Amino acid sequence: MSPVGPAWPRLRILWVLRALLAVLLSSWRLWANEDNQECTWQVVLNEFETVGKNDGSDRFFDQEPLDTVDNLFGFLVDAPIDPDENYLGFPYYLKINYSCRGKSSEALVRKGHLTGLKPVVMVTFQSPVNFNRWKLEHLQIQMEAAPFRSKREKCRAEEVCVMSWYTPMPLKNGSVVIRVDVSSNSLGPFIPDKRFQVNINGFLQRQPNNKLQLTVGHELFSLKPRYFLNVTSRPLWYTVDQAPVLILGGIPDEKSILLTDTNFEDFFLVELSIDSCWVGSFYCPQASFTGTIYDAIATESTLFIRQNQLVYYFTGTYTTLHESNHGSGSWVRVLATECIKKLCPVHFHSNGSEYIIALTIGKNEGYVHFGTITDGYVSFEMLPRQQSVCERIQGLPLSLPLSLVFVCSINWAIYVAGDNHLLLLVEIQGFASKKYFQVVSYDLVTDYLAILYTIPEFIPDARGLEFLMILGTESYTSFSMVPKGMSYNPYNKLLFIWGNFLLQSHDSENFVYLADFPKELSIKYLVNSFRGDTAIVTETEEIWYLLEGSYRVYKLFPSKGWEVYISLQVMHQSSLHAPNETMVTLFYEDSNLYQLMYLLNNWRGRIVKRLVPVEQLLMYQQLSNRYFLQQQGSHTTLSFRNVCPFTIMRLHNLPNPQRYTRQERYWAQPPRVLEPSGFHTENSLALYQGLVYYLLWLHSKYDKPYADPVHESTWHWWKNKKQDQDYYFYLASNWQSAGSVHIDMMSYRKIYDVKPGYQLPERIFLDKGTSYRFSIFLTVRGRSFKSELELDNTFPLRSQLGLGLVLSDPSCIHAVVKQKIFINRNSALFWVTLSDKSFCFDQGISGHHLVKTSVMIKVVGSAGHCFQNTIQGPRMQGNLMLPVFIGCPPGKRLAFDITYTLEYNRLQNKHYFDCVHVDLEMPCFHFRDTFYPFFLIQDMATGDSGSFKGSYVLKVVGGGPNVDNIKEYSEEEIYRFNSPLDNTNSLIWTTKNTTMITKDSAFSVMSHQSLGIKWLCLENSPCYDTIPHSIFAPEFFFKVSVSNRGVDQSTYCDYQLIFLLHIHGLPLSAKRSFIILMISTSIFLSLVILYIIFCLLLPLMAKTCNILRWKIKNIITSEFYYTHSSSSRVFSSTSETRSSVSSRSSFQVVEKNKPEPEKIVKKPLT
DSSP, X not given: OOOSSSOOOHHHXXXXXXXXXXXXXXHHHHHHHHHHTTEEEEEEEEXXXXXXXXXXXOOSOOOSOBOTTHHHHTTOTTSSSOTTXXXXXXXXXXXXEXXXXXXXXXXXXXXXXXXXXOOEEEEEEOOOSOTTTSOOOEEEEEEEOEEXXXXXXXXXXXXXXXXXXXXXXXXXXXXXOEEEEEEOOSOSSOOOOEEEEOOOOTTEEEOTTSOXXXXXXXXXXXXXXXXXXXXXXXXXXXXXXXXXXXXXXXOTTOOEEEEESSTTSSOEEEEEOOOOOOOOBTTBOOSOOOOOEEEEEEOSSEEEEEETTEEEEEEOOOHHHHSSOOOOSSOEEEOTTXXXXXXXXXXXXXXXXXXXXXXXXXXXXXXXXXXXXXXXXXXXXXXXXXXXXXXXXXXXXXXXXXGGOSEEEEEEEEEETTTTEEEEEEEEEOTTSOEEEEEEEEETTTOOEEEEEEEOSEEEOOTTOSEEEOOSOSOEEEEEOOEEEEEEETTTTEEEEEESSEEEESSSSSOEEETTSOTTSOEEEXXXXXXXXXXXXXXXXXXXXXXXXXXXXXXXXXXXXXXXXXXXXXXXXXXXXXXXXXXXXXXXXTTEEEEEEXXXXXXXXXXXXXXXXXXXXXXXXXHHHSEEEEEXXXXXXXXXXOOOXXXXXXXXXXXXXXXXXXXXXXXXXXXXXXXXXOOBOHHHHHHHHHHHHHHHHHHHHTOOSBOXXXXXXXXXXXXTTGGGHXXXXXXXXXTOOGGGEEOOGGGEEEEOOOOOOSSOOSOXXXXXXXXXXXXXXXXXXXXXXXEOOOTTSOOOEEESOOEEEEESOTXXXXXXXXXXXXGGGTEEEEEEEEEEOSOSOOOBSTTSSOEEEEEEEEETTOTTTOEEEETTEEEEOSEEEEEEEESSOTTEEEEEOHHHXXXXXXXXXXXXXXXXXXXXXXXXXXXXXXXXXXXXXXXXXXXXXXEOOSXXXXXXXXXXXXXXXXXXXXXXXXXXXXXTTOXXXXXXXXXXXXXXXXXXXXXXXXXXXXXXXXXXXXXXXXXXXXXXSSSSOOEEEEEEEEEOTTTOOSOSBOOEEEEEEEEEOOOOOHHHHXXXXXXXXXXXXXXXXXXXXXXXXXXXXXXXXXXXXXXXXXXXXXXXXXXXXXXXXXXXXXXXXXXXXHXXXXXXXXXXXXXXXXXXXXXXXX
């Protein structure tokens, strides 16, 4: 560009330019320093027993709850808690402080506490991989931190010594990746929000001496320079958002890795406990042996490494994932008979599993080993299942003639989970040593293989263009194309093929050549943020940057902008830079690009994690290329041309996020401490642990088939305590609460009214036919509006500012953009509506098998040119990427509306008969009453709960006479017991009215308009002729399944509900009734006859009994007399000296006393 005005010496221009650019690049930092003094949050983990005593940080490996807090709740006699519940606690606390540059942290924390500062901690649990074992949900809990005095020093109670804030560190089954966001309560000093990764490390174990030890190997404490200095960087591979522990190999000649559970905020250097042997053979070519760990991949619970041609894995101990300890005791070698030349990562999980791909060499070259990791168990399958890829591509379209093929191998593999196929980069070498490369697709389900694209032999000649569409008609250079690998983004379907070139494609068949990347360089690996950014690392350790959706590639390092940035960092005496440094790896975290650097300073080496200032470097390139000189009066000034088409970009009218992000959020505050200083004690913190644990336990327990009267997981907690809320407040106001703490019931609840921020959400979920609508407000730079004459003689305003949307899957999403111009404000408002087309997905369980897609929103001409200054530095504008998941959103469920069902049944049947033994959780229904079921659709994220209006199929899938003897029915039995077409006399129920039937004519289709079930229990049904176990009528428990799959077209959700239904008053069979009738009649008649006989014979029997009794008495008396008389005679004969007068006198006396009948008897005897 020719300068305007007097000619300046070029050297002077460049000197002034660099000085001015340095000021511009540092201006945002100076502004930030004045505002927040570079304050930042600090978060560490402390064990439960060491709260207030530990200055360091503990490792997060213990996953079992503690029962030490339950006894404290027993003292809270007048508190809104249930004393019969068992309260547990978590094994860790989060300790929160903050610091500012150049100031004492302890003094700052005291100042913040006295000015009302309270940290607010948001804990986000990552949803699990295996959704078949764990419920798929997006759960958050927001907690207010409690102030606590340190126990390191003794001080009087009225003094504030060393203090910190504490919150419980909650755990959740199925989640090992935990994100902690710390913010302030808007009181006290301003501290920017900060995010921390607090992940569970399942590769640690506690020794008998109470020390922690790594299970994968031995920790090394010396970072020797030869490990990292001048060693080339290597990629960091892991399952995105699911790996709690990351590993990195590549240390020369050492079987050591870097291991971290905090995304390299800190790390371990570990020497692995593997045998380091290599079994060679004639089919395993190996040039040399080395101990270097070449490939290292981390998944949710398993680590994979490759050393030479051997592959090992190690599964960590994660009881929160596996419900049992089946972690590895040592490294396990897999594919022992195979020669593995490379491990390829699969960055995203799907179908409840994670995956890994091993490429072979030697005898099985041309095959790939597809590994599946489910719940820590690893299995491999060799693909293709029949012939190798090299054998099967011969004869296919676009394949080379068989006579030209000499060597064939697979250099890279990508698994596309959405289509369930592999993309393979196949290298073919002919007899003339020419190499050809093809992209091959292999379907894992159908075993179908096809050639998608043949890579050109030479690099195209772009002739000054930024990009070139490869059509086959372009001219080529003399540089050969040497592809090395591929990268795929499942959100925008963007495929990159890289080597000494860069090709990109949205359909894997039509490619665009990006000419900005120099053909003299060779790419070593790509780093994808999967949010629209891609970083490129070359063999010479250069760093390039690509904004996905654009075609320009920017060089970040080395560059003049990097030199200026480093100079500014040295001026600020940054500890993240050193004269001698080596990049270890490059990776993305939360859409920010980070370097892991080895710094050598004064012969002391250390590894640091530092941010790559992408936006600042792009600003430098923009300003350095767009300056000019202009004359102003008598002097010439230096000016810069801003090519950004707008000055302001804001997002407006964003809807409430929870309906689309499906985030479930709870709120918890520490119990109020009845102490003037407000500091908590160990007991009050332990109570905080128990309350948070119980809150999350109620959340997990809430997923039950019978819906509560109130759609709120904490309703059971407070339902019997609400009426006493004023009493508890009265006690707290008068400092009379038990335990000197007050528990506020409103401090533990679920939040449904989260407000939108000023950015697009991290992702959204769309159900069938739903829409997401927001607006973008742009203030245009300069005059960008004009009016043109239309056919109807009108002059509508038009803007030269354009907004474009790129849909990665236009067959699934429909986008509409409407523009409204505000000419008085020189601005334009764009309304963007994203809608589902209602036929992209069949039906699925909530959160399962979702379709991944995305929408890229681009302001025309803004890519790499527009930036916004924020408190944390410049931020790129004009390009937005919104991931979209299509299907049944997480957090939606079908529940049995027992409350309205009872009310409606009582209204329709004019009565309601419950069981004799009432169960409030499972009310009974009478057999002879018509059963009218109602169901609810409950949204766990938004709190909505409404009647299910769709169609559904109801089936009895099990049953039994009691809860303990429920039998599961087979498919054939389910058909016989439920199908209206059954002719085996086995139906359990039928509909009251005529209803539709399913497409296969198997079952009745019901809805909220066609209600009414008549219980039948026919002769061959399991509930027929149920034997009663008491004097009451028989009862039966039916296991009922309700599903809308295939019959409800209003949603993508496959609602599935299984619940028990208690039916009493079942009739007996005719045969059993007749038998019971006959037995009962016989018993009755027998009793009647016996009664009659008894009444008729009673007098006769009484007279007979009296006569018998009299005769028996007489006989007994006579026997007594004769026995006495005989004895007297014997005595008289032996004693003759006795007087005979006395004998006669005695005889006469006896004769007088005898009755008259006695005389009659004795007369014949005298």
